Amino acid sequence: MKNVSKNVFLNALVCPSLGWLLRSGEPIEQLSEEAQSLAVQFRIEQGTEIGRRARQLYPNGILLDEKTLSLAAEKTATLLADKRQAVIFEATFLINGYVTRADILRRKKKGWHLVEVKSSANDKPELVDELAYTWMIMMRAGVEISSAALMLISKEFRLGMPDEALFVEVDHTDDALARVLEFANYWNDVLKQTGAKTMPEPELRLACKKCPLFVECLGKGINNHILEIPRLSQKKFDSLKELGVVCIEDIPATFELTDNQAMVRACVVKEQPWVSSQLRETLDTVIWPAFYLDFETTMTAIPLYPEMAPYTQIPTQYSIHKCSGVGKVMEHKEFLCDPSKDSRRELAENLIKDLERRGSILTYSTFEKTTINNLAQLYPDLSDRLEPLTERLVDLLAIIRQNFYHPDFHGSASVKVTLPVIVPDMSYDDLEIADGDSASAAFAYLALGRYHSKAEIEAVKKNLLEYCARDTLAMVKLHDRLHAWE
Ligand code: SF4
Structure with a gap:
């Protein structure tokens, strides 16, 4: 069983089944195919390059690139205790089945300054959640964080400028801490749910439509899922769910749909295309x-x-x-x-x-x-x-x-x-x-x-x-x- 990672934890908060699938590493064809694509390769390489440039801003920093997580965690503990070490990259924390790596840790007079490096130029709540996750684990590990920030790509950067100009650091101490305290309530639940022998019963929600594992999960074996209905509102989705309707062909004829949605249902029921007279x-x-x-x-x-x-x-x-x-x-x-x-x-x-x-x-x-x-x-x-x-x-x-x-x-x-x-x-x-x-x-x-x-x-x-x-x-x-x- 893999440790709970940032990806597992944050997804498990949205859907325990998704967290379980990600943690258990079930074979996921869709993802593995995507993982081979040039686009994914480029995205990963770009992220790695940005991480490398961010580290260059701290020439005295030490990078933890040990082969195993436990070795990295051991070395982290040693460096944290060594007062001469002012900056640590990829400090690793393994605690009670949870794992995280802190992109940059800067020693302050009191506690540490935690920095999460992102390839994004936009400050988004989900990035603050990623920062908060690492903070939560470190808090459990007894490491004091006195401030936390996201290091984002600066929109002002132009080719030829020094690496300092590539980044902009945005303080998120207060909002990240608020999320840390919220997240802490789910520590045991996520550990239990994602570590269970069998996947927690998946619950259909509108967000399943965008889930990368939909086909492996609730979409499996269903040909005309109600999530395929165009512009399905939360209200209509809830009503259909209450009626126990999963397939488009089972939507009752009396159920209120927009003209476009009704046309899609008719096509599915009749198994025939629809062609407008104006085409x-x-x-x-x-x-x-x-x-x-x-x-x-x-x-x-x-x-x-x-x-x-x-x-x-x-x-x-x-x-x-x-x-x-x-x-x-x-x-x-x-x-x-x-x-x-x-x-x-x-x-x-x-x-x-x-x-x-x-x-x-x-x-x-x-x-x-x-x-x-x-x-x-x-x-x-x-x-x-x-x-x-x-x-x-x-x-x-x-x-x-x-x-x-x-x-x-x-x-x-x-x-x-x-x-x-x-x-x-x-x-x-x-x-x-x-x-x-x-x-x-x-x-x-x-x-x-x-x-x-x-x-x-x-x-x-x-x-x-x-x-x-x-x-x-x-x-x-x-x-x-x-x-x-x-
Ligand atoms: S399809 Fe829905 S229930 Fe299944 S893993 Fe994805 S979000 Fe969760």
Whole structure:
């Protein structure tokens, strides 16, 4: 049995079953698949780099990197007792089945200053909870904390500045202590529940919809769960729960639903898609030749280029399929930024050229509109050519949401869900890069010079281009099949 960690404890407070699953380390396919993705790898590496830079601010600090937790805990005890040691990194505390590591401990005249280093630029209550968790364990271990703070990424940081400028320390002594005292009430319960031989009886709640283990837990074996109902309110959820309804098809006909929710129920019950009478008409408003557009972007804590704030979302590439009519591809155009420099201007200029002056621009979401508007703001001299592009946009996602539903959508209209249903002969399975987060990470790795051989760099660029091109081709096919849908 693993020790209770921060992740286990904080999740167990929300759902004891989730805490149990995380502590027992039950095989969780979904998570292990995700763990291998480039995006997760990048996120972990970014966190590690931020931790490393934070430690550099205290040259006299000592890092505990012992192989086992018990060795680290032993060494921690020795260092805490040694008055000459002013700063400790990753001090480890193991107590009654609980474990924590304190990112930075600074000795004060009285007690210690506890710092939790975060890759976030935003101060959020959940981060204070993480700080409070470590404080709670240390309090149990008899270590006095006199102040506590979060070390966050400073939005003022720019490339080339010293590491001091990368961080901003935000004091959370009072609110973290308040949470420590609250958390202490759950010490025994969490230990008992998460350490039980069998999983505590899971209780369905609205939050289960976002639970990464839903499919392993309450969603297991259920095809049309009520959590798939769009915009299900807490009130309606509670009523359905009270009625004992778990599947959409079991919702009583008399139960009050919005038009959209009732349509989803009808589709599930009849096992048939719903097509609005306006679908064809709406699709026919497209002005040809039309351009199917998709952007990829990246966003990093430590900016990739000068004069850029942390977590600036930058477009890195686009793909455009130009069509003369529904499903009739005339041309494919694409652009991939030069990762060695900030190439947003070149991207914007090429975009203006490639989208020409007339014709609808089809997208899947409003993200492209936001990206074009951001470029117009960034380059005012291009704004009179960028802004008109947004007037030509047609959002396929909005059209699908308003005019089409298939029981196999299971409440989602994301292209990764709608494509296999509407265009079953097309997929992303053959691609090396097959999701936006991985594309974002791959570009960041290119910019950071993490691929060394020319062949490797070219392969990654090719994979990025293929992925983005697949997105716009998917839109072309979606449009085509929807148009032909009877
Ligand atoms: S699906 Fe719900 S009950 Fe199950 S672990 Fe997740 S949050 Fe808990």
